[in-house]
Amino acid sequence: MVLRALLHLARCVRLFVAPALIVLSLVAVAVPVDAQTFRFNSFDVQGNTRTNDASVLQVAGLSPGTTASAGQVNDALQRLQNSGLFESVEVAPSGNTLVITVVEYPTINRIAIEGNRRLDDDELLVLLESTPRRVFSPITAERDAAAIAEAYRVTGRLTATATPQIIRRNENRVDLVFEVTEGAVVETQRIAFVGNRDYSDRRLRQVLESTQAGLFNRLIRSDTFIEDRIALDRQLLTDFYQDRGYIDFAIQSVTPELSPDRGAYFVTFSVREGQSYRIGNMSVTSQLPGANPAVFQEAINVRQGVRYSPRIIDNVITRMENLASDQGLRFVRIEPVLTRDNANLIINVEFVISRGERVFVERIDIEGNQTTLDRVIRRQFDVVEGDPMDARQIRAAAERIRATGFFADVQVAGRQGTTEEQVIIDVDVEEQPTGSLGFSASYSTDGGAGLAVDFSEENFLGRGQALAVGFNTSDGSQSLNFSFTEPAFLRRDLALGLSAYYAVNQANDSDAEAVTYGAGTSVAFPLSEDSRLLLFYNYDHDELTGLVAGEDSQILIDEPREADTSRVGFTYSFDNRDTGLNPNAGVAFALTGEYAGLGGDTEFVRARVRALAETRVAREEVTLRATFEGGAINGLDGGTRLANRFSLNSRQLRGFESGGTGPRDTVAVGGGTNESALGGNYFAVARFEAAFPIGLPEEYGISGGAFFDVGSVWGLDDTRGGAVDDDLYWRSVVGVSIFWDTALGPLRFNFSHPLEYQDFDRTREFDFTVEARF
Template sequence: MNLRLRARLNLSTCPAATTPSRLVRFGLGPMVIAGFLGVSLPLAQMAEAQDFRFSSFDVQGNARISDAAILTYAGIAPGSAVTGAQVNDALQRLQNTGLFEAVEITPRGGTLVIEVQEYPTINQITVEGNRRLDDEVLLSNIQSVPRRTFSPAVAEQDANAIAEAYRVSGRLTATVTPRIIRRSDNRVDLVFEVAEGGVVETERLSFVGNRAYSDRRLRRVLESTQAGLLRQIIRRDTFIAERIALDRQLLTDFYQDRGYVDFRILSVTPELSRDRGAYFVTFNIQEGQSFDIGEITTVSEIPGIDAAEYQDVIRIRTGETYSPRLIDNTISRMEALATQQGERFVRIEPRITRNDADLTLDVEFVISRGERVFVERIDIEGNTTTIDQVIRRQFTAVEGDPFDPRAIRQAAERIRATGFFSDVAVEGRPGSSPDQVIVDVDVEEQPTGSLGFSVSFSTDTGAGLAVNFAEENFLGRGQAVRLGFNTTEGSQSLNFSFTEPSLLARDLSGSVAVFYTETSSQNRSFDTLDIGATFGLGFPVSEFGRMDVYYGIESNEISGLSTTNSSAILRREATDRINSFVGAQYAYDTRNTGLDPTQGVRLQFGAELAGLGGDAEYLETTFLGIAERDVMREEVTLRASFEAGALQMLDGDSRLADRFFLSSRQMRGFEANGLGPRDLNVANRDALGGNYFAVARFEAAFPLGLPDEYGITGGMFYDVGTVWGLDNVNGGAAGANPVDDGLHWRQSVGVSIFWDTAIGPLRFNFSHALDFESYDLTRDFDLTVEARF
């Protein structure tokens, strides 16, 4: 009786449309007698009952795979009795190896003939139909390799991987079909045909259960954004499922930072529209109540430690909105005090007592002894470019120090804050002994360099072009290198800077910067040229304070002055000058604490002394103060700022490069350099600047009730300020009075329209000058546009 078993897979087209809902398998089915395998079994029932004994085997068609390997896969021993079903099992085993395109088994007396057709080798791999993603990006995701055996199963996985790359970029409807083209010598070209489809946007982000904050305010917290007016060219609203987890965490942190200790996200539901072109994402939340801080106490369970000393370092106060951030900062201060006192293994535990009646939380900080656990070592993995030292310096602990889980978490946050890594995981695991812990740091690097081209327009400087290069992790050492070129109508500038954030392996930054600036009749009747360099050191002096000291040297030149029309004050400056100076600047900034802070203050004091060589001797002092606060459920932002400066000449008269000027951003309602002492000659009316300036700005920004996707909000402002004081007021036009350098306050009011877009911030100011001098240059409208591409 003849028995022939045959299995063949047709690879002439080999389609596989790989989307999340549609897959075509390359492998065999569970039964070789069904489907596309085409198995022929004459008199199958009798064959299954018949026993076979094969004394020899004849393997045919194999070129790369040996006879012995094929017989091993078949699993039939010479001379043993086998049934037709066992022969069928041998066929399936051979086919399931994934090595053969076709397998045929034919018993011929005492000989079993096994005829195989091996899968071809891959000649080349190409991608067709892709426009949004380059071949290099897509091919980096696949496992198939030229000059190796083609596998339908691997090709299917590769098609899935390419489709996944499109899914991450927001093209959920993309399909990828692998096909083969037959070549000579049992070779094939593997082609992935791509239909990219359209980008799936986030059409709407909505919230259910929110009462304290509007949908508009909560959308500002999320990483995801919904589609706006320029959706056809702006892709920041692309739906990416992986962002949902980050959005959940950001939303939770936002509420908990505002005292909502019971806040919960019940569900997040992304719904795909019928045409599969957009997502509607709904956050179902439960806010709870906001709690304030009640009674604050400190107790010590360690003999010899005075709890009162630790109570004194607490900066939070009763009645303040509760925030885990405030508690964590207090613990850090207490642990720092313990370290200063030489105490080790001190544990600060906050014990919270809830008072639902008055919505307060009493906080008791308990000082106790922690476990004697040490850091055995810190293992760092995943960094191929960044050197280990850049990561290690974010840890306050080194090998042999007491293990502090909270300090380790803070180190992980500092590593993330560098911006060098897309993912950071820091975990502790048991060490070589019970009192040892190994800290594992696993990072995933991301690009840290950028090359930017931007066009800009301002009513001050007109149209402009800028090219900027920045590398924030130069040679993997955490150093920052920046190079920029900027040109506008009548102005060109070039600058370069280098910053080492950890000079001498300490929390000390060192920087060097060089600059070149040239102006040509930019709203003035003369030209300027400034070339110089500065060298600086920066270091923290408190939790929110930082000090920067620097030395600089520069060359200043004024040219193009008219001997008849230009002011005599300026004509005296028509000589090159070298300026050598040292300076210091202290900044205190609380605006960036917490997640989306509702209030903050920035104070900045600066002093600069010239006279260490060079041609100028002066003392310049400046001050900047900014205060912000969100009110009305954080829908309205109130902002107040004050700037002032004084220039005291130690030898000679001040020069144009030393004096103060106000731009139209500093004093709205006036042109750049539009107020203060001015040459009254009608031929030029050049601004001369002043030795002193002061300006205060008050502003409110608020929504206009327009749909969020427009990104348009409004504002109102009031500015008051002036520039005054010259060392020599004689030099105006012939026959005219001396230049007026008196203290005259100017005032202006106006409204603003803000349009926040991904191609740049747009601001429209409609202003009106209330108080001004007859020689001032006022402006009723101001527009600033900056586009980056």
């Protein structure tokens, strides 16, 4: 049975397979070898309306009369499909004619963005490559969607997506719509450090641009995670340690980790601090004829034992280069050679003076400035075309350009010029907004509630000029101010200022009002790296209205109710808190002197001084600050007026109300009483304060402080025969402060306890201030 079945199967195979083999062999004999090649004498392009036939054939790469293989025809099909011009393409040989059928991409009728609330349409549309009335391209639309998502990523919304959709219209047009899902902001929940021994995590977090989420993280977006900040944080952290002598400091890794729910980042800096070195011996060696090492040694203004810092070395080199320039030496190279004394943790520095390369600045090319004029950028350079090339001066110019605040990014680089001895300096900038419109609401127990409106433009019309207009009103006072500054008057480092002002203030302990308005001009110029001199002239008009005889002091009633004051003066200022050799300490000093009497109704000389010193201690966790202020006025025409005398406000002497100290007329004419504050010809105040953490998590933004103030106002020209006591009586106060950085602004709570005061003084045991900008 089985055998019979197998024989039957064999017979069937013979019947079907043998004829098939015969047919295949006949086909193989009949078909020539070149059956897969074509010779097209003509082409028939169908479906194209915008693209002409010649353009289609040019993209296909085929021409009439040439022989094309099946592979070449397929390549032509692929080129047409990848051209971005057609949705679909079909290629069909028909005899000696190749029929190409295409469906063109539609044109874009309009572009819309939906679902975006955090970023406006105008902010996103400028990022798109797709534009209306041009051919729609799916590849371009995908790139546009990625650009929108990237814009959200920069703001911390890492889960944001954008999906391109098309809506078909007639005449082969489409509306291109990007559907945006913004997602939630991804915050930096925690910033931690590994390997830090000398500085706490709290102190190091203060150095970084990035911040971790705080108590008001839903309102404050400064803690949003932005990956691009990591590079800046690395540089800031490195600069912090190197300025403190840690020459071996290194950041071994920065690890941002996304939480499982993708809602927060945890950033960890792994660092190696090393040891802190101090500066030892600093010497000069010269390999350049005409450069006397002893002369350059005098340019070293750094004492031994100071914490080593690259900034200190740079400052010394700059002084030596300036000295070389004054002596007529050109192309001087000054290189520091560092020798480490690991046993004593000292760095000995030898400055080697040698001949530098003979290279000149051919030109300075500036790009990227759409609004800012070229001259605003060029004036930051100490070199011009044709000067010897100095890499240090170029780097310093780049820093000055960044310091203007006009640009989001500044790149300065050199490239070879037309000859090997010439260099072209390329400056590439990216502008950023420089104007601001601010609305401020404030409250204090002294002045009550207040509102302020401020407009400022730091780069007016792209000329680098500053323009500011402000209006401020609070309980009992109103003011309006205008100022304009040209920082490069006469194309020099000379700042020209113009100002105008109007103010109305309630007189202390009286219903009278003091009205003052005027205008002024000033010029300011640097005297050194840290000092500046300002010369000014002001013309004021002031008047005191609302005084009532028998209720207000007769001293005030007898004074001229209004007067014009023409005064000229100067202010010398010195501040090395940011540029000094010690990054943890610095001082600021200002001295103002003025003379009134060049016209006007009053004549006096007045001087005022203010000095401040601050430092960080306890591994920079605690800030100590001491401030001294003092002043004196001498009336040259018989006496001084209330408008020109001194009084202390509640910020100058805490624990007392504004105008609450100093001479006071407590007896009115006719036996009555009044409480008119008279001010004084002299004042002095010293403030000592400390700010420190109080153990709360730093994301709460709450820290503490303690203070001790002592001061007084005294001296009058008219005391009504001794009826008014104008002697010097020191007032003193101690207190504690609570500082709280909130979404509304910085809050400060002062709890004061006056130690020394007079019976007629106006004391205050609690003071609260807040300022919010929106």
